């Protein structure tokens with residue numbers, strides 16, 4: 236059975252925009268250069284819910300096998316006559332790549348061809364070409380939706396609508412899935428595990444369309460029945476019609492969500508979005524002034540990439556060039572620095588990221604399982620024996636290199652040498668990655684010396700920005716009396732697009748809650764520093780310290796496991812911060828990175844120590860900055876998810892530390 240055959244479909248036959256949808260204080264407006272977009276009708280605070288909307292149509296697949304956009308087109312086409320008129324109208328009203336409204340975007344008309352041929356708003360790691368390519372093979376034969384067909388129904392070009400508006404992800408958001416699982420197990424009075432709840436839901440899965448209709452049966456009229464309200468406030472509690480197929484795995488999905496599809500992209504977005512069950516949730520991750528455009532990132536995993544990579548991805552997938560403040564700032568960085576950052580990004584993406592992705596994708600909370608997941612194999616022993624037999628492994632490495640040349644991956648090695656266990660293969664690949672990192676390390680002193688004046692300038696800007704942010708935070712606390720959870724952390728943030736893009740939806744005029752939310756000229760400087768810091772801290776320090784941690788030594792030059800562990804612990808935390816909130820508040824990302832970087836430097840015994848560390852006279856361990864960073868991460872995650880995934884997070888961190896101890 237192919238993944239595509241296991242896809243479940245949940246088409247909503249009871250009408251569009253169920254009364255249980257929540258759509259916050261936003262209004263649709265023309266946004267210069269982007270077509271239509273959503274604008275805040277009042278000031279929003281960080282963490283505030285912007286919308287929680289049900290899909291008009293969604294396809295689910297197993298993890299890593301996102302249903303193709305074309306199969307969504309095919310399903311829509313074949314179900315079209317059965318859809319209620321309201322759903323058909325809502326889909327028809329969505330802008331197609333070549334519609335008049337979209338053409339107003341400037342990039343829209345020119346980009347229509349490219350956008351239609353590319354993946355939809357695919358997040359995470361889906362390669363842009365894969366879904367479309369898979370679609371040709373996977374589309375149900377009865378649908379007649381061959382590639383190249385326009386999929387016209389009632390004058391609506393479904394292919395164009397899907398390519399312009401659909402959102403897909405190879406995984407259900409990890410934390411959202413965790414929320415859903417824990418909530419469904421706690422809401423089930425008799426069963427204690429998610430696997431038992433999966434079997435109990437299997438009776439609802441006999442017919443995909445019928446079951447979906449029943450499952451989503453919130454009233455379609457206004458003033459919905461209690462059931463409708465319940466499903467929106469706790470959408471994860473609604474049993475998925477094919478729960479037995481997808482329970483226990485992190486699901487992929489591709490679908491059409493009303494309202495959400497009007498949100499434009501920014502590389503420094505002021506909102507974050509995630510799918511819980513079938514519901515698309517959008518939250519503000521910064522204070523957003525009235526009149527500002529709300530933006531999300533379309534980039535998924537490429538959020539953290541340098542501008543060149545982001546621009547290429549946006550151009551290829553959607554056919555537009557991003558004009559956000561972050562892009563503008565990065566374009567002004569010196570060419571050598573841009574090049575260097577790109578190189579570092581590529582190395583880190585190729586060498587390190589896959590292991591951490593596996594860690595993050597794992598649903599286990601057992602450190603041993605997570606360790607195995609990070610090593611990329613099901614066999615045990617990735618952790619065990621890591622400290623022994625180094626010489627033997629070195630020989631084996633050379634052998635593996637001889638056979639495979641550069642770019643060895645765990646799977647490639649495993650596939651090519653039959654006799655190796657997955658764990659051994661992973662270790663070899665990681666050893667190779669380590670060698671590459673060492674090679675890169677050798678170039679660092681020269682590069683840093685050449686760039687030092689510019690780095691210093693960027694650091695100066697960063698400190699200025701941090702001071703301003705702190706002042707802003709203090710101001711907000713005074714005015715608010717300190718209440719409001721994430722509000723303090725995000726109040727200094729601004730919509731990158733509105734403040735720096737120049738063509739935004741208006742300058743905003745502050746809100747009723749006082750001056751704290753008013754845009755200030757200084758924010759442009761903050762954003763400038765933020766973008767510089769983002770690049771510098773994410774890539775430069777992160778990877779430089781990664782390399783340094785490989786050779787961390789104590790006072791007499793002897794290897795210092797404690798120092799290496801401290802460095803790698805902070806490093807893993809930093810990586811996690813970046814990954815977990817990369818789609819969220821960048822202000823918090825860079826604050827957290829700054830603090831963690833201090834922790835790294837302190838752990839290596841060469842400051843700057845945090846004020847707390849200075850006060851205590853200790854120059855080595857720096858628990859305080861790490862705690863501060865953890866608190867920031869907590870705030871960010873609270874803004875995003877409503878609560879923390881404590882147990883999972885700590886197990887994952889432990890495993891991450893062990894991974895790094897084993898391999899670096």
Ligand SMILES: C[S@@+](CC[C@H](N)C(=O)[O-])C[C@H]1O[C@@H](n2cnc3c(N)ncnc32)[C@H](O)[C@@H]1O
Nearest residue numbers: 269270271330399400496497498499500553555
């Ligand atoms: C899902 S739609 C967003 C809403 C769209 N603007 C509309 O009018 O319906 C995605 C399309 O909006 C446009 N778009 C989104 N973000 C943009 C940006 N930052 N700059 C220019 N165009 C953008 C692109 O044409 C993209 O393919």
